[in-house]
Amino acid sequence: MLFSEDRLVRRDASYGSIEVICGSMFSGKTEELIRRIRRAQFARLDVEIFKPTVDTRYHHRDIISHDSSHISSTPVEHSSTILRLGSTTRVVGIDEAQFFDDGLPDVCNELANRGLRVIVAGLDMDFKGRPFGPIPALLAIAEHVTKVHAVCVRCGAPANYSYRLAGDQQKLLLGEKESYEPRCRACFFSA
Numbered sequence: 001m002l003f004s005e006d007r008l009v010r011r012d013a014s015y016g017s018i019e020v021i022c023g024s025m026f027s028g029k030t031e032e033l034i035r036r037i038r039r040a041q042f043a044r045l046d047v048e049i050f051k052p053t054v055d056t057r058y059h060h061r062d063i064i065s066h067d068s069s070h071i072s073s074t075p076v077e078h079s080s081t082i083l084r085l086g087s088t089t090r091v092v093g094i095d096e097a098q099f100f101d102d103g104l105p106d107v108c109n110e111l112a113n114r115g116l117r118v119i120v121a122g123l124d125m126d127f128k129g130r131p132f133g134p135i136p137a138l139l140a141i142a143e144h145v146t147k148v149h150a151v152c153v154r155c156g157a158p159a160n161y162s163y164r165l166a167g168d169q170q171k172l173l174l175g176e177k178e179s180y181e182p183r184c185r186a187c188f189f190s191a
């Protein structure tokens with residue numbers, strides 16, 4: 001089902017909401033985040049977008065999808081910095097949220113309680129299939145959750161796992177196709 005924004009048009013509501021877009025690598029999280037942000041911009045709402053400074057893969061500032069869509073963002077070290085928003089900001093986008101500290105859910109709650117629409121995108125699982133960073137807590141407190149799927153590179157089924165090709169065991173390993181493959185459950189666990 002396509003995500004519907006019809007319920008999000010009440011501009012005078014005193015409370016906002018949290019939306020989470022999650023899934024594996026290559027599942028379209030960033031594309032979906034950019035799509036929602038662009039629609040908010042078409043509605044002439046002030047938007048601010050953040051990403052963690054640790055994600056410097058493609059560009060220092062921009063958020064760039066695997067299909068080269070891009071949008072400007074502000075890299076921040078710590079989630080609390082996101083609270084220093086402009087007073088006219090109505091919509092906040094956050095990409096690669098799995099890399100943020102555990103304070104991110106509280107930050108999102110505070111923004112939503114101030115009346116902002118908060119849209120968060122991030123990996124729900126790491127390369128071992130374990131919940132990743134603050135994403136599980138965000139899934140619990142979000143009003144709206146969208147899980148998107150890539151295409152399993154082995155069998156073509158919907159993929160919800162990010163299989164790491166490299167042997168490194170540390171949680172943080174930036175990369176794309178040279179280091180990771182989106183895989184379905186069967187292909188992930190039978191590797």
Ligand SMILES: Nc1ncnc2c1ncn2[C@@H]1O[C@H](COP(=O)(O)OP(=O)(O)O)[C@@H](O)[C@H]1O
Nearest residue numbers: 024025026027028029030031065066067150151
């Ligand atoms: N195996 C795959 N399954 C789906 N999309 C893929 C795959 N490999 C490459 N892509 C590309 O990745 C794009 C999604 O990129 P992106 O939004 O950056 O994903 P994510 O943020 O979830 O990693 C797709 O539109 C497609 O062009």
Ligand SMILES: Cc1cn([C@H]2C[C@H](O)[C@@H](COP(=O)(O)O)O2)c(=O)[nH]c1=O
Nearest residue numbers: 024025026126127162171172173174175
């Ligand atoms: C699974 C997994 C991923 N990463 C890194 C690899 C990429 O740089 C990003 C995810 O980017 P995407 O926009 O979702 O494609 O995260 C990691 O560091 N550790 C992992 O376990």
Ligand SMILES: [Zn+2]
Nearest residue numbers: 152155184187
């Ligand atoms: Zn598969």
